[in-house]
Amino acid sequence: MPNSAYVAKRVINRAFWRKKDKPLLGWLDMELTERCNNNCIHCCINLSLGDLAAKKKELSAKEIKDILREAVSLGCTGVRFTGGEPLLRGDFGELYVFARKSGLAVVIFTNATLINQHLVELFSRIPPLEEIEVTVYGMNKKSYESVTGITGSFEAAWRGINLLLENKIPFVIKGALLPPNKEEIGEFEKWAAIIPWMNKPPRHAMFFDLHYRRDEAKNRRIRKLRLTPEEGLKILTRRKGEYKEERKDYCSKFMRPCGDKLFSCGSGVGVGCVDAYGYFQPCIKLRHPECVYNLRKGSLKDALTNFFPKIREIRAKNPDYLERCAKCFLKGLCEQCPGRSWLEYGTLDTPVKYFCEIAHAEARFLGLLNDSEKGWEVADWKKRVSKFVQ
Secondary structure: OOOOOOOOOOOOOHHHHOHHHOOOEEEEEEEOOOEEOOOOOOOOOOEEOOOHHHHHHOOOHHHHHHHHHHHHHOOOOEEEEEOOOHHHOOOHHHHHHHHHHOOOEEEEEEOOOOOOHHHHHHHHHOOOEOOEEEEEOOOOHHHHHHHHOOOOHHHHHHHHHHHHHHOOOOEEEEEEOOOOOHHHHHHHHHHHOOOOOOOOOOOEEOOOOOOOOOOHHHHHHHHHHOOOHHHHHHHHOOOHHHHHHHHHHHHHHHOOOOOOEOOOOOOOOEEEEEOOOOEEEOOOOOOOHHHOEEOOOOOHHHHHHHHHHHHHOOEOOOHHHHHOHHHOOHHHOOOOOHHHHHHHHOOOOOOOHHHHHHHHHHHHHOOOOOOOOOHHHOOOHHHHHHHHHO
8 A cells, every 4th residue: 555645654574573573562542531421320431521620631632643653653553542532532533644644553432422424534534444443332212321321322322323334434333231221232232243344243341340540439330330240151151152162262371370470461561551641551440650651751662661561570469369369270261450459449469359259250150160169279270271271
């Protein structure tokens, strides 16, 4: 593809992706705002549409462009614009075009309510190169607006979705299983199957994260909406064969005790998240004050080469973590991580009971644990994992 007014061609040969040649930054998440035009009952981050104090603190278009420009210089090939609702920003189109002209593929997380003719024409003229990701909160007005809390949001979302369909803009959909809509899962998946770009069933959020800014009033609401491990397992295993095959692949790679090392994931290694105010984080969840880097006073390169490596070396000290999580082989099933410990307890190494219970429920279903066993008590875990995978 030749260079154009909108796309700068970048040649990346196979050697670029060998481990020793990987770019310093391969992918970047950017929260353009924490504000949203919906007020979803389960949301882990949203601020109100009219929060002027938050708006004033947000990165300017120039600051965002500077960050994207540096990201490209470090080897970045893609950016995910998220929020809040990223389309709320009046300069979204300007930022999108800049990202694409810089050679970046763009993923957009949106509720679709602000998709309009101008945007679909923009996406038609300058394709994002990745599917837009739309979260759908219900299949009818009552269920949808019971989740979003905003009158008119159902019609706005479907107007946006239909514009994407009519203009053949590639997009995929996701769901969030909540009391107002969880009985619609069959209808939702049947509809999802007719969307041209959906090559597998939609993902459903159901084990919800607590609020990223540790807002306790919102946390109380989120806790009440979480499915029990048993309810979640019932949904996960509706397509039993597909579920088991997926888990076999995952378990073959990730099932092992992690010891006192907190960061066994890839957060902060070639990836990161910039929040709406210019703080760079190893991952989107981890906002512990000691784990965020102020880009208004530094650079992506400094964070990736000097700051994040130190964060990743942090070791667990919590006795409960060392006695349980550090010895547990269920890492491939468990969502325990420093980010979630921070969200739940304000620490990096406190075991999250909710996710522990979910992992154990899955392990018992898969035959990796007996009813009375705990993952940290199993000595022959390698044999069990090997048997399950084979």
